[in-house]
Amino acid sequence: MGILQKAAKILFVSVHLVLLSGCWDRTEVNDLALIVGLGIDQKKDGRIMLTTELIVPQAVGGGQMMGGGGGGGGGVQTLARSGTGATVADAISNLQEKLPRRVFWGHTKVIVFGERAAKAGIRQHLDFLSRNPQIRLRSNVLVSKGTAKSVFELLPPIEQSSAEVLRELSESKLLMQVTIKDILQMLSSDAGAAALPMVKILPPEKGKKDRQTIAFIQRTAIFKKDKMIGDIDDKLTRGVLWLRNEIKRANITVTLTGEKGNITSTMLRAHTEFIPKYEKGKWKMIVKATTEDDIILNGTKLDLLNPKYTKMIEKELEKEANKRIQAALKKVQKEMKADIFGFADIFHRKYPREWNRVKNRWEQIFPDVEVIVKTKAYVRRPGVNSAPQGLPEQEVKQ
Structure with a gap:
């Protein structure tokens, strides 16, 4: 027994010496x-x-x-x-x-x-x-x-x-x-x-x-x-971000018909939905863009807590978002003819059989794809009803 115990101790010590040797190939x-x-x-x-x-x-x-x-x-x-x-x-x-x-x-x-x-x-x-x-x-x-x-x-x-x-x-x-x-x-x-x-x-x-x-x-x-x-440029890029469902931050400034001054909103959330259609050999993409915004600047005399004016602002925001998306489509789809929006992948997933027949000609087909843009804006927080900072109250009421 004594010999076996001695051998076991030697083996135990030897194993631990190996483990304590460090990283030989360290950098x-x-x-x-x-x-x-x-x-x-x-x-x-x-x-x-x-x-x-x-x-x-x-x-x-x-x-x-x-x-x-x-x-x-x-x-x-x-x-x-x-x-x-x-x-x-x-x-x-x-x-x-x-x-x-x-x-x-x-x-x-x-x-x-x-x-x-x-x-x-x-x-x-x-x-x-x-x-x-x-x-x-x-x-x-x-x-x-x-x-x-x-x-x-x-x-x-x-x-x-x-x-x-x-x-x-x-x-x-x-x-x-x-x-x-x-x-x-x-x-x-x-x-x-x-x-x-x-x-x-x-x-x-x-x-x-x-x-x-x-x-x-x-x-x-x-x-x-x-x-x-x-x-x-940067303005067209923001339209591209809408069409890629990647828009995260944006400020939009609008004016209301008949009113002096600007109103600026900042984006809270945004989402773009794509609905592909293939009918009678024609490719069509419906783009539904939705944005939720806060008003961060009111340079008008309007009470933005009034739902009437909020709805007017939402309509202008929708027009501006639509304008940016359409400008990006005109430049990238019609002129540069580059499908950086990923339309090809969306069509492929929805219509795999039809896509396989045209995939080798997509570069020629893409510029002629009909794109219908529908925008919707929601003003979530119009801000408190107070006079613009730095202006005398009587001047605001004029």
């Missing part, structure tokens, strides 16, 4: 270059230029700041580094040669395509990004007016990095927000069309240096297959 954070932003540009010779925005560890973790990079506030927080190659993978290899740390993509917040790269085609770049296990599919994807490199070379006055600026703007949902997962789904849909938010560099304030500014989301880039064919 210390001090050995990693943490990427927060990735820019993809195409040069004139067709080669790919990759620009990364990296966190400066000393700037984030300590009190001292390092020079030579991006970021704002109290000091430089990030820096931009570039590499070139025949593909994104080759460009990363070239970039790695210039960095003393191993590149790590797990913190990447945004991917920005330069305008030339977007027009040449983004499918192969997305293929690489989707295969890389470190890159998160929820990272935001955008297109830059000009080069992506110029975006990450900026010195934002508030946020720590340009990547954080673009992430915050994307998640505000004032215009479009698209992730890697979203763009992959759009390009693999029946329509094969896609839309990405487009950023432009804001001119710096007077007295500031050229790079002391931010890039902001101003437009939307439209893609057929994987190539950018054009772009639309």
Whole structure:
């Protein structure tokens, strides 16, 4: 028994020594270059230029700041580094040669395509990004007016990095927000069309240096297959958001016939319903858009607690929403002929047999699809009945 007990103790100690040996293949954070932003540009010779925005560890973790990079506030927080190659993978290899740390993509917040790269085609770049296990599919994807490199070379006055600026703007949902997962789904849909938010560099304030500014989301880039064919402005983008059932935030200003002053509402909730119809070889889509709003500004003399005036405001809001949707249809459906609304998928689900007969000709059929738009607005909170702030009471009553 004594020998068996002794052997058992030795085995017990040996097993625990193995368990306490630590992670033999560990990678210390001090050995990693943490990427927060990735820019993809195409040069004139067709080669790919990759620009990364990296966190400066000393700037984030300590009190001292390092020079030579991006970021704002109290000091430089990030820096931009570039590499070139025949593909994104080759460009990363070239970039790695210039960095003393191993590149790590797990913190990447945004991917920005330069305008030339977007027009040449983004499918192969997305293929690489989707295969890389470190890159998160929820990272935001955008297109830059000009080069992506110029975006990450900026010195934002508030946020720590340009990547954080673009992430915050994307998640505000004032215009479009698209992730890697979203763009992959759009390009693999029946329509094969896609839309990405487009950023432009804001001119710096007077007295500031050229790079002391931010890039902001101003437009939307439209893609057929994987190539950018054009772009639309912010007003048309809001119409597109209605037609994609993605409208989250919007203010609408209207005037009532015979009344002086403006009334502005802000959106509480919105929903768009799509009813596809196929009759006698004709494709038709009924779009029912509903919005619920608060009144946030009353520049008139009207008592908005009176249901009569509330109904009048609702009618004007319906007209304005309809106007925005119709403008988006005219530009994107009739002129650009890109089904970024996902009509093809809706028709496919409702009429699979009929769809299969025309799927190869959808690009020619889509511009002629009849779209009937029906809008409905509800004013939920018209606000208290009081005189506009800052105006004498006698002036309001005139």
